[in-house]
Amino acid sequence: MRYTVRHETIYSYTDPVPICHNRVHLVPRTTPYQACQGHELEVYPKPISMTRRNDYFGNATDYFSIQEAHEELRITANSVVEVIPREVPKAAKTAEWEQVAAGLRLDRSEQGLAIFHYSLPSPRIVPSDSLRIFAAESFSKRRPVFDGARELTQRVRPGFPFDPRATTVHTSPAEFFELRRGVCQDFAHFAVSCLRSIGLAARYVSGYVRTIPPNDGPRLVGADASHAWVSVYCGAAGWIDFDPTNDVLVGESHITIAWGRDYGDVGPIQGVFVGGGEHTMHVGVDVAPLEAIA
DSSP states (O other), X not given: OEEEEEEEEEEEEEEEEOOEEEEEOOSOOOBTTEEEEEEEEEEESOOSEEEEEEOTTSOEEEEEEEOSOEEEEEEEXXXXXXXXXXOOOOGGGSOBHHHHHHHHHHOOSHHHHHHHXXXXXXXXXXXXHHHHHHHHTTOOTTOBHHHHHHHHHHHHHHHSOBOTTTOOTTOOHHHHHHHTOBOHHHHHHHHHHHHHHTTOOEEEEEEEEOSSOGGXXXXXXXXXXXXXXXXXXXXGGOEEEEETTTTEEOOTTEEEXXXXXXXXXXXXXXXXXXXOOSEEEEEEEEEEEHHHHO
16 A cells, blocks of 8 residues: 655744754655555755654654744644555464563574563653553563564553643653553553563654545544554564554555654654743644555
């Protein structure tokens, strides 16, 4: 399936902003199941400088600076992405979760250490006893790691209602656990924290879901905005992605932008600016199959 993706962000300020520096993650990743076939980033006012490089996690990252007074900043990313169905292993054929967790600590290869990195605490995700206890309900002794991860993410949606007013971008997994409601960022952070609490490697993934579902199916939560989910390392089966917000396996309706330890590594737009007074932000995302446009 080929998609066009349009992600527009507009910042409006009550006072002029004379200078700003920004980092954005808006380029879709190229992976075994996804290919970015075109990408264009438009910024207004025009930046004095703009560069692109891959960050530590391999995400394409754009940096730009504006050094003229402005009361509005408009960032628009247009992409064409091809996504193919993912092969998901049968649950019983994945390793027991204890073996996967133990193996992370023993593999000293470059690849093994990179995976182990995702089992450690990060700035926004700190494992805790309460989250370990919650996760343990899904990871009984010798259970296949895929089975446990799938059940864990299935328990999030019915027990934690989606509520865009309940949390902020700074809400921790522990706070979300107490509130029992939040948004996709909270669901992903919570799942990652639970998995790391029992020694597994899990990464935070940012991306999009298609705006109009296929075959008149239910509309996925996260359409019209950036979305987030969790990727779990399942040993020889590799990384498998789960969307706890929608209680589905990540598939052809999902587009991956970036992954890292938590939201702080992959936020779509991050930056600093001088002045500006009060400001508001408007974000609009549209993901449409090319077949629907033709």
